[in-house]
Amino acid sequence: MAWTTPRPPHPTPITGANRAFWTGGASGQLLIxxxxxxxxxxxxxxxxxxxxGGAxxxxxxxxDGTVFTFTVNRHPFNPSVPVPYVIAIVELVEQPGLRFTTNLVGCAVDDVHVGMPVEVTFEPAGDEAWAPVFRPRAN
Ligand SMILES: [Zn+2]
Structure with missing residues (x-):
């Protein structure tokens, strides 16, 4: 059974608006x-x-979130990125439709399913950035 693989650093151009999202992982927080x-x-x-128009x-x-949809990439488009890996859209529990594209880690590729409960974890993504990725929820 294939397992998800460690992710390489994500490209993260930090701007004023997205700074909190990309740097919250330093303190273990997903900031939205x-x-x-x-x-x-x-x-x-x-x-x-x-x-x-508000601030x-x-x-x-x-x-915490759930897997809204996902795909498994098995093709080594980039030879330095090990396969397979899971690209998923995760919906956060806080609000319907509050979703973003991410990677799933720490689980067997064949165990991933739509509606799967997941929780955030963070991977270093160069300099001050941390990429929010998701793993199966522990509870
Ligand atoms: Zn508003």
Whole structure:
């Protein structure tokens, strides 16, 4: 049975809006922008709330989510990146539709399924950045 493999550093161009998302892993926190104007989470990071134009501020989320959909890459497009690996869209438990594309780690490729409970973990991604990736939820 094939297992997911360690990920290489992700390219992470840090800007003002996405800084918290990419650096929260240093303190073990997944930081997502929160709009105080309309009380909702906003991702991907932007400068202002797309719904109300309000100011956004990063807040920690639980780090729990579920696999919304996924694919298994078995082709070595980049010889320095070991295969297979799982590319997934994870939906966070905090809000329906609050999703982002990530990698799954720490599980057998054949065990991954839609709706699988997962939790965030972080991988160093160069300089000050930490890539949020997900593993099967422990509880
Ligand atoms: Zn808003």
């Amino acid at each position: 922008q929160w709009c105080t104007g309309c009380a909702r989470w906003v991702h991907p990071p932007v400068e202002a709330c797309p719904a109300c 956004l501020a990063p807040r920690p989320v639980s780090g």
